[in-house]
Amino acid sequence: MRAKDCQYNEEERYLRMYMRGRPIQLYAPSEVAVNYELSKVAAPPQNKLKLDWVYGYRGKDCRSNLYLLPTGEIVYFVAAVAVLYNVEEQTQRHYVGHTDDIKCLSIHPNKLLIATGQVAGHDPKEGKPHIRIWNSVSLQTVSIIGMGELERSISSLSFSKADGGTFLCAVDEGHDFNISVWDWQKSDRGHKMCETKCSVDTVVAAEFHPLDRNSIVTCGKSHINFWTIDAGGTLYKKQGIFEMTRDKPKYVTCLAFTQTGEVLSGDSNGNIIVWTRGSNTISKFIRNVHEGSVFSICVLKEGSIVSAGGKDGRLLQFDSNLQPTGYEAQIAEHLGGIRTVTEGRGSQLIVGTTRNCILVGSLELGFSPVVLGHTDELWALAAHPSLSQFLTGGFDRIVQLWDSMSHSVVWSKDIGEQAQSAVFSPDGSIIIVGCLGGRWIVMDSETREAYSIHTDGNEPIQVVKFSSDGKLLAIGSRDNYIYVYEVSGDSRKYSRVGRCTGHSSFITHLDWSEDNMYIRSNSGDYELLFWNAGTCRQVPQSSQFRDMSWSSNSCTITFHTVGIWPEGADGTDVNTCERSHDAKLVATGDDYGKVKLYAYPASQPKSLCHVYHGHSSHVTSVTFLHDDSRIISTGGKDTSVMQWQII
Structure with a gap:
């Protein structure tokens, strides 16, 4: 859609746009x-x-991304946001300099600077993979490194430690998993000292040795x-020697360093291996510490060692000689396997899991x-x-x-179906969840009890919406139909009125008229159609709706939302829009x-607008809270939920 392609017919008083x-x-x-x-x-x-709160954490496929800062905040990332969260004070701050998924982070030895690395993004100019170094107190960007020099995405970062953080090591997830070392303080873009192919296989971790200058370990x-x-700035490697081939693991999954400088590695066989300092040979081999992979090893300040299992969800403590102390803990299965462990305040540990949860506690x-x-993926x-x-x-x-004020989960329920859409009844007592396979579930909003399950077709239920009086329910499906139901019995009983047929593509959005008599709907091929809800018949004379008042404006293609389509939009760019309850604002979420x-x-x-970054994939839904104080947005593949304060 281009603005210059729009035409206005003054006689018939309609705007013609092209999609x-x-x-x-x-x-x-x-x-x-x-x-x-x-x-x-x-x-x-x-x-x-203003970004008010970020719900979620990326633990599913990332590691070593959870640390305690001297400010008392834990730092981690989800989508394109680095989150600094003070659990005790219940406050969050956000670094939003990135334009796409953050995949790794590293803390400078001074505990003030943080480096984060992102993937290649959508935007050819802004979305190049790069590293940002920023101040964790002021949230100001200090340096941007590797723009245009990195290939795919940065999977591992590590500041040097023995020299106070002069250098930064990065692994690029390109074809050759290149490892590069940067003198990051040389100019605001840094200076690449050296680069070489790291491995033909996946690299999951890279760490500078804490005691030996010019020494890096990757696995x-x-x-x-x-x-x-070496002195000339060239990287040389020695491969770790696994003496018995039957002990060679499929993956070496994590790294840590003892206080005396020995390297610890965990692997996919559940073993922990101690490597002699300064060599590539094994000094100690501890078998079957965990069932499945050892995903994280954490060496505590007092010298003891904690290992964590991804499959068995166990945390085990060892003394500095790797003798079991008898202290252990089990993480509940529904919270996921353990992805990373780091030291918290006092005797506390902070744990990130494969189900994108962060836990705090002690053994x-x-x-x-x-x-x-x-x-x-999030849609509903x-x-x-x-x-x-x-x-x-x-x-x-x-x-x-979720409760937007306490930033906590009120309840969580496994409904056994993939959720695509959702709506509350006008009195808030009932929730309808539309699912991927054509089912829709009627639930009690307080008890979580499912009153009934209905089926309309076998395609995703794209949108569900009550009329403002709560007496009718419209269900838009990917099968091109809108199903209309009569609602009774405290919103628990549903009797089908009929089916609206006429769209030539899947239903994307719909709205009810304020008098509860009509529905308007958009489809995947950019139609705007109108329906009599009582008869489920299409009303072809759309001109008669020019002065109709609508309970919502979720349809992206209407006269009132022409301006949300950017120059050159192809119709799939804007996924979602919503009008505020006071009808003064409209928010949108797009594919970028x-x-x-x-x-x-x-x-x-x-129409000019304000633009906000945070999500890293398509924004699938936006909505205003009941009092228009905040907007909630969901990211599709980035699995994050963001809460924006309206100021």
């Missing part, structure tokens, strides 16, 4: 039709957004390598979650009609009710990870 060459006629409301000017530029809203699939940077007293997240989002709560649901089959805020109505083809 992928398809003309769409949108009738202007009478009050604006007479003086409507196509060339007028709509100003952005006076309100802006991954079928290998552990010991690197030396003696056990662990409790402080961050919960989803683990698969619904705001409670009268409380500061919202519901999310995803392809991980988990539905979670951006949340945008427009003044409502956005009925000029050229």
Whole structure:
């Protein structure tokens, strides 16, 4: 869609826009039709957004990404945001300099600077893989490294330690898993000292030795390598020697260093190996410490060692000679296997899991979650009609009710189906969850009890929406139909009124009229159709709806939302939009990870907006909380939920 392609017919008082060459006629409301000017530029809203809270953590496929800072905050990442979270004070700060998924982080020895590395992104200019070094107190960017020099994504980062953090080592997940070492303080873009092929196989960790200058250890699939940077700045490696081939693991999964400088490695066979300092030979071999992989080894300040298992979910403590102390803990299975362990305050440990949870606790007293997240693509989002709560649901089959004020999960439920859409009844007592296989579930919002399960077709239920009086329910499916139900018995009973047939593609969005008599809907081929809800018949004369009041504006293709489509949009770019309850703002989420805020109505083809980064994949849903104080957005593949304060 290009602004110059829009035409306004003054006689018929409609705007014609084109989406992928398809003309769409949108009738202007009478009050604006007479003086409507196509060339007028709509100003952005006076309100802006501030990232208020980020729900989620990336533990599923990342490691060594959880640390305690001297500020008392734990630092980690999800999507394109680095989160600094003070658990005791219940505050979060956010570093939002990245444009796409962060995959790794490293803390400088001064505990003030942090390096984070991102993947190659959508935007050819902004989305190149690179490393950002930033100040954890001021959140100011200090240096941007590797822009245009890195190939795919940075999977591991490590500041040098023996020299106070002069150098930074990075592993690029390109074809050759290149390892590079940077003098990061030389200019604001750093200076690459050396680079070489690390391994033909996956590399999962790279660490500078804490005591030996110019020494780096890397590990991954079928290998552990010991690197030396010579005086000329060239990297040389020695491969770790596994003396007996039957002991060679499929993966060396993690690294740590004892206080005397020996290297510890954990592997996929559940073994811990001690490597002699300064060599590539084994000095000690401890078999079957865990069932399945050892995902993390943490050497505590007092010298004892904690190992963590991914499959068995156990934490085991050893003394400095790797003799078991008898202290251990078990992480509940539903929270996931352990991905990373780091030292917290006092005797506390901080644990990140494969199910994107962060736990805090101790071996003696056990662990409790402080961050919960989803683990698969997120689509379903619904705001409670009268409380500061919202519901999310995803392809991980988990539905979670969140409290936006306490930033906590009220309840979590495995519904056994992949969730695609959700809505609260107007009184907030009932939740409808639309699923991927054509089913929709009626649930009690307090007890989580499922009252009934219905099926309409066998394709995803894309959208579910109650009429404002709660007496009707519309269900938009990927099978091109809208199913309408009559609601009775405290929103527990549903009788089908009929099926709206006429769309030639899947239903994407729908809205109810304020008088509860009509539905408007968008489809995958950019149609805007209108329906009589009582008869389920299409009303072809769309001009009669020019002055209709609508309970919501979730449809992305309407006269009031022409301006949300950027220049050159192909119709799939904007996934979601929502109008505020006071009808002053409209928020959108797009395929490029951006949340945008427009003044409502956005009925000029050229409508200016405020743009916000944080998500790293397509933003699948946006919604306003009941009092318009905040916006909630969900990222699809980044599995994150973001809460934005309207200021």
